[in-house]
Amino acid sequence: MAGFSATVVALLIDGIAYGMILFLMSVGLTITLGVMRIANLAHCGFAMIGGYAAFALVSSAHIGLFAALPVAIIGTMLFGALLERSVYRWVYTTGQLGQILMTLGLVFIFAASANLLFGSDLHAVALPGWLSENWDWGTIAISAYRSFIILVSVALAAVCWVILEFTDFGAKLRAAVDNPRMARCIGIDVPRVFSITFSVGCGLAAAAGVLGTQIMPLEPWYALEYLVPLLMVVAVGGLGSLKGSFYAALTLGIIDTFGRYYLPAIGAFVIYLAVVGLLLWRPQGVFARAST
Amino acid sequence: MSDTPALALEHISKNFGGLRVARDVSLILPVGARHALIGPNGAGKTTLVHMVSGLLAPSAGTIRLGGVDITQMAAERRVGLGLARTFQISSLFPHLTVAENIGLAFEAKHGLDRRLWGNTANHAEIVDGAAALLQKLGLLELAARRIVDLPYGQRRLVEIALVLALEPKTLLLDEPAAGLAAAERGALLDLLLRMPEGLSILVIEHDMSLVFRLAQRITVLVEGAILTEGTVAEIRGDARVRDIYLGTRHHG
Amino acid sequence: MSERVDERAVAIARAGFARHGVSWVDLIPVLAAVLVYFFLGRYLPLATQVMIQIVFALSLDLALGYGGIDSLGHVAFFGMGAYVAGLFAMHVTTQPVLGLCVAAVAGALTGLLTGPLVLRTRGLTVVMLTLAVATMLQQLANANAMKPITGGADGLFGFEVAPLFGLFPFDLYGHTAYWYAFGVVVVVFIICKLVVNSPFGLAIRGIRENPVRMRMLGVNVTARLVTLYCISGALAAVAGGLSAQITRLVGLDSLAFLLSGNALVMLILGGTGSLYGAIIGATIFVVLSDRAAAIDPFNWLFAVGAVLILAVRFAPKGVVGLIEDAVQRQRARRSS
Numbered sequence: 001m002a003g004f005s006a007t008v009v010a011l012l013i014d015g016i017a018y019g020m021i022l023f024l025m026s027v028g029l030t031i032t033l034g035v036m037r038i039a040n041l042a043h044c045g046f047a048m049i050g051g052y053a054a055f056a057l058v059s060s061a062h063i064g065l066f067a068a069l070p071v072a073i074i075g076t077m078l079f080g081a082l083l084e085r086s087v088y089r090w091v092y093t094t095g096q097l098g099q100i101l102m103t104l105g106l107v108f109i110f111a112a113s114a115n116l117l118f119g120s121d122l123h124a125v126a127l128p129g130w131l132s133e134n135w136d137w138g139t140i141a142i143s144a145y146r147s148f149i150i151l152v153s154v155a156l157a158a159v160c161w162v163i164l165e166f167t168d169f170g171a172k173l174r175a176a177v178d179n180p181r182m183a184r185c186i187g188i189d190v191p192r193v194f195s196i197t198f199s200v201g202c203g204l205a206a207a208a209g210v211l212g213t214q215i216m217p218l219e220p221w222y223a224l225e226y227l228v229p230l231l232m233v234v235a236v237g238g239l240g241s242l243k244g245s246f247y248a249a250l251t252l253g254i255i256d257t258f259g260r261y262y263l264p265a266i267g268a269f270v271i272y273l274a275v276v277g278l279l280l281w282r283p284q285g286v287f288a289r290a291s292t
Numbered sequence: 293m294s295d296t297p298a299l300a301l302e303h304i305s306k307n308f309g310g311l312r313v314a315r316d317v318s319l320i321l322p323v324g325a326r327h328a329l330i331g332p333n334g335a336g337k338t339t340l341v342h343m344v345s346g347l348l349a350p351s352a353g354t355i356r357l358g359g360v361d362i363t364q365m366a367a368e369r370r371v372g373l374g375l376a377r378t379f380q381i382s383s384l385f386p387h388l389t390v391a392e393n394i395g396l397a398f399e400a401k402h403g404l405d406r407r408l409w410g411n412t413a414n415h416a417e418i419v420d421g422a423a424a425l426l427q428k429l430g431l432l433e434l435a436a437r438r439i440v441d442l443p444y445g446q447r448r449l450v451e452i453a454l455v456l457a458l459e460p461k462t463l464l465l466d467e468p469a470a471g472l473a474a475a476e477r478g479a480l481l482d483l484l485l486r487m488p489e490g491l492s493i494l495v496i497e498h499d500m501s502l503v504f505r506l507a508q509r510i511t512v513l514v515e516g517a518i519l520t521e522g523t524v525a526e527i528r529g530d531a532r533v534r535d536i537y538l539g540t541r542h543h544g
Numbered sequence: 545m546s547e548r549v550d551e552r553a554v555a556i557a558r559a560g561f562a563r564h565g566v567s568w569v570d571l572i573p574v575l576a577a578v579l580v581y582f583f584l585g586r587y588l589p590l591a592t593q594v595m596i597q598i599v600f601a602l603s604l605d606l607a608l609g610y611g612g613i614d615s616l617g618h619v620a621f622f623g624m625g626a627y628v629a630g631l632f633a634m635h636v637t638t639q640p641v642l643g644l645c646v647a648a649v650a651g652a653l654t655g656l657l658t659g660p661l662v663l664r665t666r667g668l669t670v671v672m673l674t675l676a677v678a679t680m681l682q683q684l685a686n687a688n689a690m691k692p693i694t695g696g697a698d699g700l701f702g703f704e705v706a707p708l709f710g711l712f713p714f715d716l717y718g719h720t721a722y723w724y725a726f727g728v729v730v731v732v733f734i735i736c737k738l739v740v741n742s743p744f745g746l747a748i749r750g751i752r753e754n755p756v757r758m759r760m761l762g763v764n765v766t767a768r769l770v771t772l773y774c775i776s777g778a779l780a781a782v783a784g785g786l787s788a789q790i791t792r793l794v795g796l797d798s799l800a801f802l803l804s805g806n807a808l809v810m811l812i813l814g815g816t817g818s819l820y821g822a823i824i825g826a827t828i829f830v831v832l833s834d835r836a837a838a839i840d841p842f843n844w845l846f847a848v849g850a851v852l853i854l855a856v857r858f859a860p861k862g863v864v865g866l867i868e869d870a871v872q873r874q875r876a877r878r879s880s
Contacts (some may be wrong), residue, residue, distance in 0.1 A: 030565070039671055041616075090857045096614055096667060098856045101812055104805055105852030112845035224801055228679045254659045265689040272680040276661070279673075283665065345760065383760070385753035388746075391560025396750045400761035405747035405768060408739060412746045413561040423550070423557035432553055435560035446579030459759065 006140045011257050017146035018215060019253020020153035024208035025226070026245040027160065028201015028235045034240020035176050038092070039099040042106035043205060045223035045229055049110070050076040050206020052118060054125050065128055065210075072210050073203045080202030084195055107223045114220040124213040140142025149211050156207065157185050157246060164242065173197060177240040179241050229256075232275045247287045296359040298462045298492035299344065304353035306339060306516075313339050314350070315517040321462070321492050328507035329496045331538055336516040337496045338380060341464050344494075345377045346370050357462060371400075374461030377467060382451045384439045390450055391435040394422040397457035398519045421457065429453050430481065445476040452483060463487075465495040469502055481505060500537070504528065512536070564741050564819075570733075573823055577726050581719075589716045594830045595725040596787050599732050600803070601810045601822035603779035606736055607809075609816030610745070611772045612752035613663065614671050617678030618657075621651045623799035624681065625781025629795040630700040631693070638706040640714075640724065649768050651781025656772035663769045666755065675801075682799040693701055699795030700788075702827045714790075721790045728786055732779055736819055739775060748772055806833075809848055812855050815862030824863050 029043045050072045057068040087106070091099045131148055134141040164170035175183040176190050184190050209218075216226065233252055237244030252271060259270025278286050299321040306314040313336045316346055323326050329337050342348040344355055346367030355363045362370050385393050395412065398421040399405050401408070413419060431453060439447060443483045446483075448468060455463060469477050477499065484506055487493065497503050503510065503524075510527040512519040520530060580591050600622055607613040625647035631845040632643045661671040685694045694700070707713040712720045739745050747768055750756050755765050778843045797803075806829065814825025859866060 033668060037668065040666055087853055087857075094856060094860065096671070096862060097608070097816075100614060100616065100671060101808060102856045103850050104808065105849040105856070108805075108845045108849030108852065112843060112849065115845075116843070228676055232676060235669070235672050266684075266687045267678065268683040269687050272676065272683065275676065276680075280661065283669075310701050347756070367759050368762050371760060377760060383719075383754060383757045385750050385757065388749065389560040389562070391557050392746060392749075393564065395557075395561060396746060396758075397761055399743050399747060400758075400763050405744040405763050407743045408769075408771075409742055411563065411741045412743045413558050413563055415743060419561065420554055420744065422560075423553040426557060427550060427553045434557055435557050447842060454761075504622075512705050 003139070004079035005076035009140045011261055012254065013142060013146050014234065017149045017251040018257060020150050021208045021212035021216060022229060022233050022253060023246050024153055024156060025205045025230055026237070026249060027204045027242060028198065029230060030234045030237065030240055030242065030245045031177065031197050031201055033234060035180055036092070039096050040098060040105065041227060042110065042203060042223060042224045045107055045110040046076050046202040047205040047209030048078055048114065048218060049079065049209070050220035051125065051209030051218045052114060053292040054210040055123050055218060056212065058125050059210060065125060065135070068125070069207065069210050073206045076206035077199045077203040081195065081199040084198045086100070108225050113218040114222070120220055122217040122219050124217050125210060127214065142212035145214055152211060156204065160242065236275060236278050237287050241285065244285055244287035297321055298325070299494065300356040300357060301340070301344070302354040302356070304343060304350050304355065305339065306343065306348070307351045313516050315460045317513070317518055321494055323492055324490055325492050326506055326508050327494050328503045328510045329494060329513060330498070330503060330510060331513035335513040337513055338466055341377060341466050341496065344464060345375065371458065376455040376458045376460035377464035378451050378455055378466055380470060382447045384447060384451055384454065386440045387487070389436050389438050390426070390431065391422050393439060393450060394425060394453055394457050395419065395455050398422060401458055414491055425453055425457055445472050448472060448480065449483070460491065462492045463485055465493065467496050467498065469497060469499045477502060564737060566737070569820070581722060588722050590831065590834055592718055592722050592725045592790060593749055594827050595729045596783055596790070597810065597830050598729050598823050598826040599786065600780055600783035601807050601826040602736050602819060603776045603783060603814060604807045605819060605822040606739065606779070607773060607776035609811065609818070609821070610740060610752065611748050611769060613769065613773060615674040615693060616671050617674035618807060619799055619801060619803040620678040620681045621654055621777040621780035622784035622803055623685070624654050625651050625784030626788040626794045626798040627685070627694060627700065628781070629785030629788040630703060631787065632702065633703040638704045640705050640708055640789050643789060644728065644782050647781045647785030648778040652774040652778040655777030656770065659770035659773040660766070663766055663773060678799065678801065678804065682796065685799055686796055697796060699793065701749055701793050703792060705789045705792065724792065725786060728782065732782060733819065735779070740819070744768070744771070809852060811862070812852065812860070813862055815864030818864045821862050821864040
């Protein structure tokens, strides 16, 4: 019995950590999809860029994880802002197919660049010693690393929530998410709000990419590898809903982890069944707010 | 001769969140009638048409088409029962030709949209039907022109031809004269006056001269609720209606 | 219509309907195929690959170019067809044509099962769901429970393919395979033409132009789209089955996203919604990727990515679009 609860706790922490990484990545994507209705298939690429940047800094410049993290985040934010102002602007008016094709092109370029710079092996950012340990609680071993991920993610989520609920910018963003046309009519500069949010979203994705490398290792096709789980989080959470993505990411992370462990015959397939079921039940997103 | 009205709206209400767009609207459209729905912008007229045609569900109330309760019925099935509508901004197939646009209506009417074999242009029901209708409405020379290449006025006429191709029993027209020049309005009115007698028409319009010449009865809608309803003479003489259109009273 | 209709009026109206009949343009690919066989014999395997991808691109063009279904997961049908054809050859009969028919049915059934779910809404959800379905199938093929059937990471191999029509054995040099693939391309192309020219085809174009108006004409839009999706799925499965039978190998890469992505590149290169664009785009892409990938697969990716971004910005209608624009300009110049 003790072994069972130890396993359940470990799986729970695994699932929540994985879910939190997905959540951080999903913030940018759900806003992009919800506000500007841009099909951005390259979003995970920013997580990858952040991850590789941190990896390069840590392994070559001998900077620790905690110093590399903000550098990677800011660097990715700037890069994201640059792309938004150039190639993304090209496809705001082309319709969905144009967006899919352009962002797909970005995915290919990201993959090719990653392979060129880092090769096709899996890489992970080295953790400081104390993070690689497990804390023992009787028979239950809790991974320090995963706990760290959960703490940082929740902190970032809290910061996002505070900004959203209590600041001027947050109010404008919420208005833009609720009804972009109406927001424009009442004088909110929706494109500018979106540019800033896009950049921040890239930064959060980068954070996710850096923090998560031990459970989601870096490789050239990273952007495609995690695109589908991310899209599922966003779909189940409801487009444009941050709270929705939070709960959806948690739920899907836990279902996936438990599913792979307890049903090894179908393993990775479990999460798809779950998502299909959830979307059939509530096509607009299980956790989406009731639309006004 | 049945007394069943072509269309009956019974206590229709619609709320969008806190916004009440339609408030207890009731309206009877007898068979063969010409009924106009007028009112200032934002009164909720188009919303009513959306509810009747099935694009929007009412929050409360019942809609009956020829006596049949269609309140929960899918939009496609309502068309099968003889309902057709035009849109405030002409809703056509922009990159298809006029012939193809009208042809699609005939296709849908004869259930040929499922047919996977045979060239469209070889189907008499589609081509002959389109030819006859276009000729009757004087639009035949436009047959090979794409909608995107046509001036706005002609697009409006094509849309009317499109709905007529369905041979509807009840027709909803949403501001058919909007954006038309004076001469075009004349042509439009001409067309509307020549519509089959058995066809029941509900028209939303701001062009009062067109309304007074076409309609038999008029319903005035203000802020989602019916202000008044009556014959053309009664409405013309109603001081409140004049106020609304001349703005002597302010609405909040 | 009881009145006699004016013949002249009918003729004028009929001229207003676009006809995509067979013309001399269609002989170009036939001629090309014959020339390649006789003069470029070294490249038969490559040309056969081109033809397999032409079939796949045609199937996607039907769904995406004509129907407006932004499917990112078309590889699901390809892979389904490949596995079914392989399993059919292993366990039932090695008759190739029969195998393709069974693959087509499998593709159509997959479309029937997933279509109603995927096509209920338009826009972003279609993209997500098609991608999810394809990924799901890939995971399923690799799942432990399915390994006995699909062979897991090893895949299916070592199955035989009987002589075509009992007369033409599949030889090492790929002669039979070449003409087999060519025959399939011809049949698939004719099927696509039939669908596009039919009243159903016009209805699909109508749905793509204005789905709300189609509903207001009384048409069940979702049902028509599901039918199109099934046809497209069947044809994509034929491409997969063809690939399986010719290479005699079916692996997890038959379900890889890369195949869907490549098909999209082919369509943007060639142009969507014309069928010819699929043929042109597939030819250009397969030939280029073969040459380039031999040199350096990952740097070839750079080129593909750049082409996609630049094409979206500067030539969104592809080669066919450029040709059409040139023809338009010629006509304008001639009439002025």
